[in-house]
Amino acid sequence: xxxxxxxxxxxxxxxxxxxxxxxxxxxxxxxxxxxxxxxxxxxxxxxxxxxxxxxxxxxxxxxxxxxxxxxxxxxxxxxxxxxxxxxxxxxxxxxxxxxxxxxxxxxxxxxxxxxxxxxxxxxxxxxxxxxxxxxxxxxxxxxxxxxxxxxxxxxxxxxxxxxxxxxxxxxxxxxxxxxxxxxxxxxxxxxxxxxxxxxxxxxxxxxxxxxxxxxxxxxxxxxxxxxxxxxxxxxxxxxxxxxxxxxxxxxxxxxxxxxxxxxxxxxxxxxxxxxxxxx
Amino acid sequence: xxxxxxxxxxxxxxxxxxxxxxxxxxxxxxxxxxxxxxxxxxxxxxxxxxxxxxxxxxxxxxxxxxxxxxxxxxxxxxxxxxxxxxxxxxxxxxxxxxxxxxxxxxxxxxxxxxxxxxxxxxxxxxxxxxxxxxxxxxxxxxxxxxxxxxxxxxxxxxxxxxxxxxxxxxxxxxxxxxxxxxxxxxxxxxxxxxxxxxxxxxxxxxxxxxxxxxxxxxxxxxxxxxxxxxxxxxxxxxxxxxxxxxxxxxxxxxxxxxxxxxxxxxxxxxxxxxxxxxxxxxxxxxxxxxxxxxxxxxxxxxxxxxxxxxxxxxxxxxxx
Numbered sequence: 001x002x003x004x005x006x007x008x009x010x011x012x013x014x015x016x017x018x019x020x021x022x023x024x025x026x027x028x029x030x031x032x033x034x035x036x037x038x039x040x041x042x043x044x045x046x047x048x049x050x051x052x053x054x055x056x057x058x059x060x061x062x063x064x065x066x067x068x069x070x071x072x073x074x075x076x077x078x079x080x081x082x083x084x085x086x087x088x089x090x091x092x093x094x095x096x097x098x099x100x101x102x103x104x105x106x107x108x109x110x111x112x113x114x115x116x117x118x119x120x121x122x123x124x125x126x127x128x129x130x131x132x133x134x135x136x137x138x139x140x141x142x143x144x145x146x147x148x149x150x151x152x153x154x155x156x157x158x159x160x161x162x163x164x165x166x167x168x169x170x171x172x173x174x175x176x177x178x179x180x181x182x183x184x185x186x187x188x189x190x191x192x193x194x195x196x197x198x199x200x201x202x203x204x205x206x207x208x209x210x211x212x213x214x215x216x217x218x219x220x221x222x223x224x225x226x227x228x229x230x231x232x233x234x235x236x237x238x239x240x241x242x243x244x245x246x247x248x249x250x251x252x253x254x255x256x257x258x259x260x261x262x263x264x265x266x267x268x269x270x271x272x273x274x275x276x277x278x279x
Numbered sequence: 280x281x282x283x284x285x286x287x288x289x290x291x292x293x294x295x296x297x298x299x300x301x302x303x304x305x306x307x308x309x310x311x312x313x314x315x316x317x318x319x320x321x322x323x324x325x326x327x328x329x330x331x332x333x334x335x336x337x338x339x340x341x342x343x344x345x346x347x348x349x350x351x352x353x354x355x356x357x358x359x360x361x362x363x364x365x366x367x368x369x370x371x372x373x374x375x376x377x378x379x380x381x382x383x384x385x386x387x388x389x390x391x392x393x394x395x396x397x398x399x400x401x402x403x404x405x406x407x408x409x410x411x412x413x414x415x416x417x418x419x420x421x422x423x424x425x426x427x428x429x430x431x432x433x434x435x436x437x438x439x440x441x442x443x444x445x446x447x448x449x450x451x452x453x454x455x456x457x458x459x460x461x462x463x464x465x466x467x468x469x470x471x472x473x474x475x476x477x478x479x480x481x482x483x484x485x486x487x488x489x490x491x492x493x494x495x496x497x498x499x500x501x502x503x504x505x506x507x508x509x510x511x512x513x514x515x516x517x518x519x520x521x522x523x524x525x526x527x528x529x530x531x532x533x534x535x536x537x538x539x540x541x542x543x544x545x546x547x548x549x550x551x552x553x554x555x556x557x558x559x560x561x562x563x564x565x566x567x568x569x570x571x572x573x574x575x576x577x578x579x580x581x582x583x584x585x586x587x588x589x590x591x592x593x594x595x596x597x598x599x
Contacts, residue, residue, distance in 0.1 A: 120297045124571045125533040131555045132567055136308045212422060216537055219424050220552055235425065239541070242428060243436045250432075253425035260420035 005197075008273035019269055022262035029259070033079040041072040044227075052245040062247045064237070073234060074252055080230040081211055081256070084144055088210035091149025093156055093203050097195070100160025101187055105168055111161075118154045126151070130213065134222045141224050144217065148210050156202045160195055167194045197277075201270045208263035215256055231256050284583065291575045298571040299351070303344050305567075306560045313360070313560070347564075356565040361557050366565050369550065374532060376446060377546030380462065381534040384469035385527060392474055393513075393520060396481025400489060401508050412482070418475030427468045427541040434464060444543040465542045469535060477523070484519055488512045518589055525581025529573035533566075 013019045047067030055062040061070035103111040121129065130151055137143035167173060168191065176186050211231075217223040218232025226233075231252040238248035314331050322330070331337050335346060350357065356366040399411040435443040441464050442448070451457040488494070489512060497507045527534075532547050539548035547566065554562035 116297070119294060120301055123294060123298060123574045124301075124567060125529050125574065127536050128533055128551065128567060128570050131536075131551070132302075132305055132563055135555055135558060135560075135563065136305055136310075138310070208420070212420075215422055216424065219422075220537065220540060221556065235422075235428065239428060242432050246432045246436075249425070249428040253422065253428070256422055256425065257417070257420045261417060264416060264420065 005273065005277065008276055009269055012269035012272045012276075013266075016265075016269075019265045022265040025258060026262045026266070029078065030082065032075065033082050036075060036079055041069070041075065043068060043072040043076040045069065052241060052248075054245075055247055061251050062245065064245070064248060065241055070248060070251070073229065074231070074255060077229045077231050077234045077252060078255060078259075080141065080224060080228055081214055081232070082259070084141060084148070084214045084224075084230065085207045085211040087145040088148035088152070088214070089203055089206040091145060092152040092206050092210070093199060094153075095149065096153035096156025096202070097160055097199055099153065100157040101164055101191065101195075103157065104161040104164025105183070105187055105191065114157065115161075118158060121151065121154055127216075130217065131220075131222060134217065139222060139225050141228060144214060144223055147217075148213055152206065152209070152213075156199075156206070159198060159202065163195050163198060164191055167191050197270070197274050201267055201274070204263050204267035204270060208260045208267070211256065211260055211263075280586075284579070287579050287582070291579070294575060295572060299348060299568060300344075302564045302567040302571075303347060306564055307340065309558060309560060311558045311560070351568065357561040359554075359562055360559045366562055369562075370547070370565065370569070373545060373547050373550050376544065377535060377539070377548065378531050380465055380539070380544055380546060381469065381531055383462075384466050385473055385530060385534065387466075388470045388473035388477055389520075389524070391470070392477035392481050393516070396478045397485050397508060397513055397516065399478070399482045400485035400512075401504065403486060403489070411478070415475040415478050415482075418471065419479075421471075423468055423472040424537050424541050426471055427465070427538060430464050430467060431541070446545055465535070465538050465544055468538050468541075472538070473534075477520075480523065481516055481520065484516050485512055488515045518585065521588055522581040522585045525579075525584050526574075526577045528577030528580060529570050532573055533570045 013023055045068060047063065047069075049067065050059075050063055051065055051067040053059060053063045053067075055070075059069050059071060061074055064070050064073060099114050103114045130147055133147045133151060134143065137146050173186060173190050176190055214223060214230060215232030215235065218230050219236045221236060223232055224230050229237075234252045235249060238245070238252070242249055313336055314327055314334070335343060338346075347357075354367065356370070358365055359369065395411060399408045402408040431443055434441045442461050446458065446461050447454070448457050448461075485508075493511065494507055497511065533551075534548075535544070535546060536548035536551060538544070539546045540552050543549065550562065551566050553559075554566070
């Protein structure tokens with residue numbers, strides 16, 4: 001079953017040329033991000049004479065205000081953005097799945113508590129909440145991941161909870177409960193496989209939105225701190241040199257858009273393959 | 280109806296209290312000593328301690344919380360730590376500025392989304408629909424501050440058509456044309472930011488309406504596609520859109536945090552970002568609470584609108 005699911009997903013990708021492009025981009029960029037330190041690219045090398053240069057053969061993406069190669073900086077920035085996106089996704093999905101499973105399966109006090117927590121966290125505009133949590137955690141990569149992860153699990157938890165509520169009334173689960181199988185085991189071997197597709201679909205959406213949020217926070221100066229830079233902090237810096245060097249603002253933005261779009265494409269393909277399976 | 284609204288308001292009180300607890304708790308976790316902003320650097324430790332006592336910073340947490348809550352209920356948000364101005368006065372100046380920016384942008388995006396979404400759904404499967412659908416998908420992936428930077432570069436620096444920052448030219452505070460001139464770029468950014476999500480929402484609800492039986496029946500009776508779309512589908516799509524209007528109430532205060540920062544628009548968003556940077560926690564708490572209250576009010580408003588408009592739904596009869 002798992003194999004056929006994978007096949008259906010790959011089919012949904014191959015049937016759309018733009019999804020193939022998106023996949024090539026995502027896989028290629030992820031590999032590049034992993035091996036980046038091995039490549040002869042220096043994001044810190046200064047070349048003050050050629051500062052704020054336009055894109056050219058020597059510098060594909062031009063240079064920044066102190067003459068650092070912008071191509072290398074954008075790649076290294078993308079590495080940080082992808083990392084924040086991936087880690088925040090892991091945290092948010094992990095929390096969402098755990099809380100959704102507990103609330104849905106055990107109900108009672110835990111359910112009441114978690115659902116009130118969801119209510120409270122959902123009743124403050126997200127941007128405001130994220131910035132306030134950012135005040136508590138301080139700045140930097142770690143706190144960024146914590147803040148995004150801690151504040152974006154609610155939707156996943158709600159969906160998973162709903163699915164668990166219906167799954168736990170299925171006959172095979174009722175039978176397992178009747179046999180007196182340990183609840184945690186039922187959760188992992190009988191309920192978890194049922195919600196796996198939802199988890200995977202939610203993950204692609206979570207990476208995409210984490211990358212967007214990271215860029216917004218770093219742009220507002222509440223994200224990663226120098227010397228580390230991400231696409232968002234590159235854009236924040238580019239704002240100061242917008243008149244002389246628009247390429248510094250335009251290029252990282254285009255990469256954010258392509259990355260987020262590509263994750264959305266994967267999400268689409270996953271959803272379609274699941275729909276086909278259910279029919 | 281009044282009974283229903285009254286009950287809903289009563290029901291939201293516990294949630295509001297939880298929000299106050301959350302804001303108070305969070306602000307006490309911030310690694311920051313509030314006395315620093317009251318004391319100056321020349322004060323000795325003993326004088327600092329005196330100030331601490333005077334402002335009640337040594338009282339137990341629950342005492343501080345209830346004192347704060349009591350002040351809030353009297354409409355007193357306290358003073359900014361940095362500028363020492365009354366927060367209430369600042370909000371009174373800044374909220375209208377944000378509304379002037381967000382309201383026209385949201386309404387434009389809203390009605391444009393209705394029109395384009397319905398059109399797109401009516402062309403389902405054709406190239407027009409595919410194009411609009413892809414454009415809205417791309418729109419969702421575009422960070423609003425990036426659009427702002429691109430617009431500033433082309434319209435502000437390159438073609439020099441529009442001013443880059445602020446709300447007025449100094450000395451022309453009451454000039455409407457000057458204001459509109461400043462409004463244009465942030466307005467465009469916000470319309471582009473609000474539009475894709477709304478349009479996709481309209482399109483998908485119109486598509487699911489078009490699958491309903493009544494559409495088939497209407498077709499069978501020889502109604503034209505146009506008639507069905509504007510007489511029947513549009514009305515049913517309006518319903519969820521009207522409830523969306525209620526839920527977007529908090530946007531009037533917090534809908535433009537990023538856009539305001541890029542354009543230095545003197546609204547609540549910029550005020551908030553600056554307060555967060557300066558760890559000016561009374562301001563942050565006030566905005567946290569205000570926006571939370573607006574979300575709750577917005578949900579209530581959207582329920583009420585829904586009931587007023589759709590005769591099939593009557594929450595207060597069913598529940599009460």
